[in-house]
Amino acid sequence: MFGICNLSIVPLRLLPTDTSEMVNQIIFGEHFTILEKDKKWSKIKLAFDGYEGYIDNKQYEEIPESLYMQIEDQPKVFAGELIDFIHDKENNLTTIPLGARLPFYKDNQFSINANSYIYEGRINNKKLSKQSIIEIAFLFLNVPYLWGGKTPFGIDCSGFTQTVYKLCGYNLLRDAKEQATQGEVLSFIEESEPGDLAFFDNEEGNITHVGIVMNDYNIIHAHGKVRIDKLDHSGIYNTDTLKHSHKLRMIKKLV
Numbered sequence: 001m002f003g004i005c006n007l008s009i010v011p012l013r014l015l016p017t018d019t020s021e022m023v024n025q026i027i028f029g030e031h032f033t034i035l036e037k038d039k040k041w042s043k044i045k046l047a048f049d050g051y052e053g054y055i056d057n058k059q060y061e062e063i064p065e066s067l068y069m070q071i072e073d074q075p076k077v078f079a080g081e082l083i084d085f086i087h088d089k090e091n092n093l094t095t096i097p098l099g100a101r102l103p104f105y106k107d108n109q110f111s112i113n114a115n116s117y118i119y120e121g122r123i124n125n126k127k128l129s130k131q132s133i134i135e136i137a138f139l140f141l142n143v144p145y146l147w148g149g150k151t152p153f154g155i156d157c158s159g160f161t162q163t164v165y166k167l168c169g170y171n172l173l174r175d176a177k178e179q180a181t182q183g184e185v186l187s188f189i190e191e192s193e194p195g196d197l198a199f200f201d202n203e204e205g206n207i208t209h210v211g212i213v214m215n216d217y218n219i220i221h222a223h224g225k226v227r228i229d230k231l232d233h234s235g236i237y238n239t240d241t242l243k244h245s246h247k248l249r250m251i252k253k254l255v
Helices: 064-072 130-138 157-167
Strands: 001-004 009-013 023-027 031-037 039-047 052-058 062-063 084-089 093-097 108-113 117-118 183-186 195-201 205-214 218-223 227-233 235-238 243-253
Touching: 001 064, 023 052, 031 064, 130 157, 130 205, 130 218, 157 205, 157 218, 205 243, 218 235
Parallel strands: none
Antiparallel strands: 001 031, 001 062, 009 023, 009 052, 031 039, 039 052, 084 093, 084 117, 108 117, 183 243, 195 205, 195 243, 205 218, 218 227, 227 235, 235 243
């Protein structure tokens, strides 16, 4: 079985209950495989990054395998506005956030199952330059931190890096520890360029944080909110508290 998200932002939960923690979010237009389904909950696996979790059955549409495969083969087109509206032929409005996918997009129209929609905002559908990673990252400045979040209404550290890279045409896995397995390790911080990813670990040596390297030893990352701090050989130096907040593990080049 297969499905697609037809709502703005849907929580993906660790366990099949409304009180379980939100480990990720499904954004409008994302498609997935349904691994298990009962009366209220479905365990799903996202097509984009393979992330698994539970979603309420009322918050998605089932699609046939043939449509799932067609979407897989389609060029990826994402909404490029921080927040916008789409409408169907009855003029019913749906809010969609930055990064929503627009399946079968052409001439301001796209479709999900038998439903056609109009979207008149900017789109992101090309592989952008490495410098564009920083420009897109700036769109999220001051967005509040939200565990499991990946939208302009709330975002976590790896949701931030994944979404920014996605909008620039590059695929990242979902969690910081998974993203750390991608790309090429740089030996020194001096080798890094704007758009590279810096990873940070905890006292046990587990990678728990990620941010995007900027010019002049700055970093943009989600910590309380999406913010810009200083980056040095020790880690992130918080410009508000005047203390180091994260310990640097490595820097990786993915573009």
